[in-house]
Amino acid sequence: MKKYIISCDLGGTKCAAGIVEYHADTFDLICKKTCSIELKKTNSLTELIQQIESELNLQFSDADAVCIGAAGQYNGESLIYEGVYPYPMDFAQLAAKQKWPPFAVIHDYSLILCATFTDYMNQSENIKRLNSSNMNKYGRRVALGVGTGLGMKDGALFPNGEFWLGQNEAGHIGITLPPTAPLEKKQLHLELMKFLQHHHSSVTFEKILSGPGIVNLYEFFYPDREKIQPEQVGAAMREGKAMELNHAFAWYMGLFVSTIQLCFMPDGGVWITGGVALHHMDIFDGEHFYSGINASPAYADQRSRYPLGIMSNQNHAILGGGYYASKRLM
Numbered sequence: 001m002k003k004y005i006i007s008c009d010l011g012g013t014k015c016a017a018g019i020v021e022y023h024a025d026t027f028d029l030i031c032k033k034t035c036s037i038e039l040k041k042t043n044s045l046t047e048l049i050q051q052i053e054s055e056l057n058l059q060f061s062d063a064d065a066v067c068i069g070a071a072g073q074y075n076g077e078s079l080i081y082e083g084v085y086p087y088p089m090d091f092a093q094l095a096a097k098q099k100w101p102p103f104a105v106i107h108d109y110s111l112i113l114c115a116t117f118t119d120y121m122n123q124s125e126n127i128k129r130l131n132s133s134n135m136n137k138y139g140r141r142v143a144l145g146v147g148t149g150l151g152m153k154d155g156a157l158f159p160n161g162e163f164w165l166g167q168n169e170a171g172h173i174g175i176t177l178p179p180t181a182p183l184e185k186k187q188l189h190l191e192l193m194k195f196l197q198h199h200h201s202s203v204t205f206e207k208i209l210s211g212p213g214i215v216n217l218y219e220f221f222y223p224d225r226e227k228i229q230p231e232q233v234g235a236a237m238r239e240g241k242a243m244e245l246n247h248a249f250a251w252y253m254g255l256f257v258s259t260i261q262l263c264f265m266p267d268g269g270v271w272i273t274g275g276v277a278l279h280h281m282d283i284f285d286g287e288h289f290y291s292g293i294n295a296s297p298a299y300a301d302q303r304s305r306y307p308l309g310i311m312s313n314q315n316h317a318i319l320g321g322g323y324y325a326s327k328r329l330m
Contacts, residue, residue, distance in 0.1 A: 001025060003064040003330065006056070007321025009111055010070040012084040012148055014038045017052045018315065020322030022064075022330075027161070029118055029322045031315045033057075044087050045094055065329040066095075066103035067321035069111035071149065079105060102329040109153035110165055112143040112311065115320035116271055117157045126313040130284055133269075133307040141268030142260055143311075144170075146253070146277040150206040150213070154264050162327060172204045175252070176259060178295035185251070185295075192248070195220045205256050208249070211276055217245045234279055250283040254292020261303045262296060269307035278312060 003022040008015055018034035035055035042048040053059050060066055068091065072081025079089035091105050120126050121135070135141075138157055145151040152170040157163050177189055196203045196216060207213050211230035218225075218233045221244045228236075236242045237249075260270055272284075283289055294300065 005322045005325045006060055006063045006066045007318045008068040009108060009317040010068055012071055015048060018318035019056050019058055020318060022322060022326050029319055031318050034315060034318060039086055045089055061099050063101055065101050065325040067325040068105045069108040069317060069321055070105055071108050074105040104329060107153060109143050109145055109151045111317040111320035112145060112273055113153045113155045114323040115316040116141055117163060118319055118323050120316055120319055128310040128312050130308040133305050135269050135307045136267040139268035140264055140266045142264055142266045142270045144270055144272045145274035146209055147274035148211050150209050175203055175205055180297055181295050192220055208252050209256055217248055221245050237280060246283060247288045250286055250288035251292040254289040255295055258293045258296040261306060267306055271309055271311050273311040
């Protein structure tokens, strides 16, 4: 029997949505159709939902379940993310008014983690592996997102298909200085920390490993250049016009991965995605990324056996929402 799930990935600037076809007899999940709506082109949550329904040609009320992964915190009535969303996200009220099927509003990175429980992970075109280590199917794993913010979710799959999701805000960890960093790296690190402290009330990994973060790095390394937006910084990185920035970003990305490995010891793997990561895949190929990982030498042999990769197919969040709905809402 086929069921139809509407799965949404709601960020601060846009909402991606899709129809996931769920085969209850085989547990297969198939992404049938997707769309992406910019929030600035809508004036209310009602209008956003209407545009999604128009693009997908399916009413929310006609679906069998709805799963929404969103940035911010959902209090059971509304989604709270102060200063980010352009209008109130009163999901409970709208769902009651429009007679939605069972629905859930969950942490956006929960969608990505749930995607790792599906056959998505068995298809080589969806994953860029950064090592050859085998994945423990029922081991603890981490989904790591580098985009407008720095997000993370850990969890584990159980043999019956159910799962456990952790609670964490790893992007807000203070930037660490590993004990074996070379002297020149320590000096650069201290100068960068002083610069960030001058401009921000808190200095966290998100201040350098995100869209706004690469702007901070750009202004640190090139103070005499004109200030530019994250998209322009990204273009400069890809065009080879900001190599110092590229190397620092790669090193701190490796350092953050090693921090996550030490915190969670995830034998189910660390799986990276997000707009910034996917637009700069080359940073994961160079020596600076691995130098950052190896700058924290503790348990290096054990950590090297944990799989590491990039989730490159952008439908993973939609499929993850379908998986969540199939287990928790049906």
